[in-house]
Amino acid sequence: MSIYCSMIKESYKETEENELVKASLNGDKNAFGEIVTRYQKMVARTVKGMLGDSVFAEDIGQEVFINLYYSLPEFRGEAKLSTYIQRIAVNLTLNEIKRRKRFFSLFSQKANNEMHEVEIGDYDNEKRTEAAEIVNKALLAMDPKFRVIVTMRMLQGYSTKETAEILDLPLGTVLSRLSRAQKQLKSILEKL
Amino acid sequence: MNSLEIKKMIISSLNSDADIIGTSGRLEEEGISYNFSHNFKDKVLDKLFSAGVTINREVEFIKYMNFAFIRIALTGVAAIVVLLISIFLVQGSLSFNSFLGLSDNYDESIVCLLTGN
Numbered sequence: 216m217s218i219y220c221s222m223i224k225e226s227y228k229e230t231e232e233n234e235l236v237k238a239s240l241n242g243d244k245n246a247f248g249e250i251v252t253r254y255q256k257m258v259a260r261t262v263k264g265m266l267g268d269s270v271f272a273e274d275i276g277q278e279v280f281i282n283l284y285y286s287l288p289e290f291r292g293e294a295k296l297s298t299y300i301q302r303i304a305v306n307l308t309l310n311e312i313k314r315r316k317r318f319f320s321l322f323s324q325k326a327n328n329e330m331h332e333v334e335i336g337d338y339d340n341e342k343r344t345e346a347a348e349i350v351n352k353a354l355l356a357m358d359p360k361f362r363v364i365v366t367m368r369m370l371q372g373y374s375t376k377e378t379a380e381i382l383d384l385p386l387g388t389v390l391s392r393l394s395r396a397q398k399q400l401k402s403i404l405e406k407l
Numbered sequence: 408m409n410s411l412e413i414k415k416m417i418i419s420s421l422n423s424d425a426d427i428i429g430t431s432g433r434l435e436e437e438g439i440s441y442n443f444s445h446n447f448k449d450k451v452l453d454k455l456f457s458a459g460v461t462i463n464r465e466v467e468f469i470k471y472m473n474f475a476f477i478r479i480a481l482t483g484v485a486a487i488v489v490l491l492i493s494i495f496l497v498q499g500s501l502s503f504n505s506f507l508g509l510s511d512n513y514d515e516s517i518v519c520l521l522t523g524n
Contacts, residue, residue, distance in 0.1 A: 344438030
């Protein structure tokens with residue numbers, strides 16, 4: 216017990232990623248806490264960029280890290296931890312978008328439109344700048360498969376190659392989606 | 408930055424040769440930043456590690472139930488064995504009638520016993 220206790224560090228601020236993963240696999244709460252601290256902003260950008268700044272986004276964010284914790288034994292370290300986390304975040308967010316679409320498709324078109332309005336206005340306008348409002352409205356009006364590309368590119372600052380790696384898509388597909396997303400974004404922004 | 412400039416910047420960020428890191432940095436300067444609530448980490452850790460405690464408790468409960476079941480079952484088997492031995496000693500056999508305590512009785516005596524005549 217005393218040996219185990221001495222292995223648990225109080226602070227992991229300077230610790231490398233692979234050590235954090237190893238310590239988390241040993242059940243070290245502080246090590247996993249450090250992973251959450253390091254990547255929560257990145258996950259927030261992906262989840263909130265795609266879902267809007269709603270309370271659901273925070274729940275999905277929590278789910279991302281819970282999924283990460285349980286899938287850590289499968290993480291072989293071939294990709295960066297950030298890429299691995301991004302994949303989980305993108306998959307969970309896309310699932311949530313599908314789930315919402317399915318749920319609201321049960322209701323009338325009117326209800327569907329109301330849901331979209333709620334999504335768009337589901338953030339605190341007072342705290343948001345004009346720029347933030349434009350970006351959020353434009354992103355939420357986009358097709359989800361384009362929304363994810365734009366989020367990775369514009370909010371996360373990933374290159375086309377990195378985006379392709381995260382989304383597990385061929386580079387050509389990402390490039391074509393990027394150009395179609397740009398067209399869609401242009402037409403949305405003209406209306407705003 | 409006015410709204411027109413912002414829109415232009417957003418659209419140009421999707422060009423394949425765009426300075427994406429610069430763009431995302433500028434967007435952040437314009438207030439486009441996302442974050443979770445200040446106690447997000449604690450919420451995640453609570454969910455993860457309190458769930459572990461619940462699972463442990465469930466496992467422990469099942470263990471206790473199994474232990475209790477084995478003890479009750481063994482006690483029951485021991486009682487049945489003692490009962491069989493005592494029946495054999497008193498009745499001299501382990502027939503169905505001796506189990507029911509009817510080995511020494513004839514049908515007529517049972518009718519007498521039940522009717523009182």
